[in-house]
Amino acid sequence: MLAQDGAAGQDGSGGSGGIALAEPPEPGATAITPPAPGRGALWGISATWLGTRTLLVLLVTGILKISNLDVTTDVSVIYHGWYEVLQTGTFPMDDVTWQYPPGAALVMLLPGLLPWSYLISFFVLCVVFDTLAIGMLVRSGLRKGRSFAGAWVWVIGVPLLGPTVYCRYDILVTAVAVAGLLIVLRRPVLGGMLLGLGGLVKLWPLLALAGTPRGRRTRLSWTAAAAMLSALAFLLAAGMNGAFEFLTFQANRGIEVESLGALPLHFARLFGDWHGLVSMNYGSVELLGPWVPVISKVSIGATLVGFGWLLYWRLRARRWQPSTTYDAALAALLIFTVTSRVISPQYMVWLVGIAAVCLTVRGSSQRPVAVMVLVATVLTTIEFPMIFGQIVSSQPWGVVVLAARNLLLLAATIVSCRRLWLSTRGAAPQPATEVLPTEPESAYPVRPGIAYEQSLLD
Secondary structure, three states: OEEEOOOOOOOOOOOOOOEEEOOOOOOOOOOOOOOOOOOOHHHHHHHHHHHHHHHHHHHHOOOOOOOOOOOOHHHHHHHHHHHHHHOOOEOOOOOOOOOOOOOHHHHHHHHHHOOOOHHHHHHHHHHHHHHHHHHHHHHHHOOOOEOOHHHHHHHHHHHHOHHHHHOOOHHHHHHHHHHHHHHOOOOHHHHHHHHHHHHHHHOHHHHHHHHOOOOHHHHHHHHHHHHHHHHHHHHHHHHOEOOOOHHHHHHOOOEEOOOHHHHHHHHHHHOOOOOOEEEEEOOEEEEEOOOHHHHHHHHHHHHHHHHHHHHHHHHHOOOOOOOHHHHHHHHHHHHHHHOOOOOOOOHHHHHHHHHHHHOOEOOOOOHHHHHHHHHHHHHHHHHHHHOHHHHHOOOHHHHHHHHHHHHHHHHHHHHHHHHHHHHHHOOOOOOOOOOOOOOOOOOOOOOHHHHHHHHHHO
């Protein structure tokens, strides 16, 4: 349950007012709090993690293959090319494949600190951050009233994305976001700083702050995130040229072939009613031609509407349960993903990570959503890298698989938002726990990516 804060400094952050997250029974619990999950389950999680990660290593090293498409080249060619440019003290300003906030430079430079080749060092970092994420999820699951379900979602969900998950830097960002979200209620300043750091690397971790309880925790976490993001952005901009050129590149993006907005064009192309181009454009394979500008504007409008709904939900929410902050983070991320003009395969690890955080709480409203995310992850691996050529050429099987994945994500978004709304408005049956209302707010010259990816398309 949620209780009003006590005396100043009671939780180590000072001040009073707002909402404090006690150590109560989870929703549906009786007066006797259920014990923490059995420690014997740790063996199962550990063994499964070791087995699945061994399989991933075999896939990324090419010993096992699920496709003829080599997904490691994004690291060995593009990331390594950016690394060489960044070492000179400048961002790759004339390379439109650089689509990332300035904090991404830190990730690109990190493998250079390790003694192996850039590719091997990158894989090592992926395994390290993967391990940190599962460690945080297991630690959360050991608390009273919590569950190991979140750890299982991560253990199973990450390898479902195939070798792609260790060949993109998104797993590093996701691990930071998972850590920040898991601790933001207990240590709002530290949690906010971690999410701010994640936001500087890939923006989306800032969405995890959408559901922080109104009051002191929101003020502390949001301020800490803004301070971390601003300070590091200033240092990177002062020390390197072109820190914010990515904003121009992002504004000029079109409709990526795997996005939800691309589906009408795929079906029209399948039946011979669309005659545009498919080309490498701004770092991804995009559809160019008739109706693309209209669909792009609709996607941006849908994003604004979705975030507007989130703001409306936040203003109207009557109660915060222990899972509400996590559930809202997943709903926000789904809105952001589904309405985006680009849905790259690695985006699924974001959703797997936040879904895993949700399921660390027994009373989460997002359990069916987590299952939908896992199924969508399997479909994502089928469409990339296994049948990506059929997606690019809008062949029937490729269009069917892509439509199934995207429509499933759309359904997950709707279900997630609805269940979040009901869980905080009291429309759904409520557990036998006391939830106090929230306190009202106080009044007071190198282009490594372009040439390589164009050669792939050619």
